[in-house]
Amino acid sequence: MSLEIVGVSKTYGNGVKALKNLTLSIGNNMFGLLGPNGAGKSSLMRTIATLQDPDSGSVTLDGIDVVKQKNEVRRILGYLPQEFGVYPRMSALDMLHHLAVLKGITAAGERREMVDALLHQTNLWDAGKKSLSTYSGGMKQRFGIAQALLANPRLIIVDEPTAGLDPAERNRFLNLLASIGRDVTVILSTHIVEDVRELCPRMAIIAAGEVLLEGSPSETLRAL
Numbered sequence: 001m002s003l004e005i006v007g008v009s010k011t012y013g014n015g016v017k018a019l020k021n022l023t024l025s026i027g028n029n030m031f032g033l034l035g036p037n038g039a040g041k042s043s044l045m046r047t048i049a050t051l052q053d054p055d056s057g058s059v060t061l062d063g064i065d066v067v068k069q070k071n072e073v074r075r076i077l078g079y080l081p082q083e084f085g086v087y088p089r090m091s092a093l094d095m096l097h098h099l100a101v102l103k104g105i106t107a108a109g110e111r112r113e114m115v116d117a118l119l120h121q122t123n124l125w126d127a128g129k130k131s132l133s134t135y136s137g138g139m140k141q142r143f144g145i146a147q148a149l150l151a152n153p154r155l156i157i158v159d160e161p162t163a164g165l166d167p168a169e170r171n172r173f174l175n176l177l178a179s180i181g182r183d184v185t186v187i188l189s190t191h192i193v194e195d196v197r198e199l200c201p202r203m204a205i206i207a208a209g210e211v212l213l214e215g216s217p218s219e220t221l222r223a224l
């Protein structure tokens with residue numbers, strides 16, 4: 001997987017310049033995007049996820065243009081926004097089965113195998129039949145990962161996933177990211193230094209819409 005962000009700028013209707021000629025290359029493995037609130041992380045994540053067009057510049061995922069080829073990009077990308085909604089009355093099990101059907105996996109046996117594996121992988125097997133409204137913040141985040149993995153994406157973007165999680169849930173979630181990061185590229189957007197220090201071989205620091213530093217956490221964080 002190769003994500004190329006070249007000279008991306010975005011100014012909102014209220015005049016806020018959220019992204020300023022930002023250039024960044026992201027390869028395989030887990031990539032940390034660290035920056036304070038208001039740095040432009042969500043703006044950049046929404047741009048990569050095809051939810052918001054930049055004013056200028058380009059973003060390509062394995063050569064596929066996120067502005068011009070939105071549907072193609074959506075097929076190979078999983079996105080967990082900062083606050084994502086779940087259908088509260090459904091269980092994780094039912095929801096994943098529905099999504100798998102929508103994805104065209106109609107053979108019941110194949111679907112069950114896939115959904116069961118995802119529930120185990122995300123540590124939700126025991127709670128799989130409970131309604132999503134009863135889930136804790138950490139469980140919802142892990143369910144979001146299960147949902148994203150169902151599409152077999154090349155890239156998963158998670159935006160501030162550990163905000164509001166207690167330390168045990170945070171560890172559990174970060175461990176899950178680390179395990180899926182071996183197979184799928186993960187971009188972890190966060191304002192928490194420890195999240196990237198522990199998990200990401202490569203990272204960038206972003207502030208006021210610009211990349212300040214880029215490299216391994218040991219190089220990058222030493223300079224702070």
Ligand code: ADP
Nearest residue numbers: 010011012013014015016018038042043052053
């Ligand atoms: P655009 O110029 O991209 O259309 P707008 O300023 O019109 O952007 O806002 C688009 C949406 O984003 C609106 O629903 C608005 O409520 C919301 N919004 C506005 N300001 C902010 C902000 N500072 N942070 C997050 N969302 C915002």
Ligand code: ADP
Nearest residue numbers: 012014016018036037038039040041042043044
């Ligand atoms: P971060 O995710 O790093 O907190 P954001 O991308 O959410 O940063 O925000 C970058 C800047 O753009 C902030 O000043 C924010 O208030 C502003 N902003 C974000 N979304 C919108 C929007 N839809 N409309 C207007 N301003 C926005």
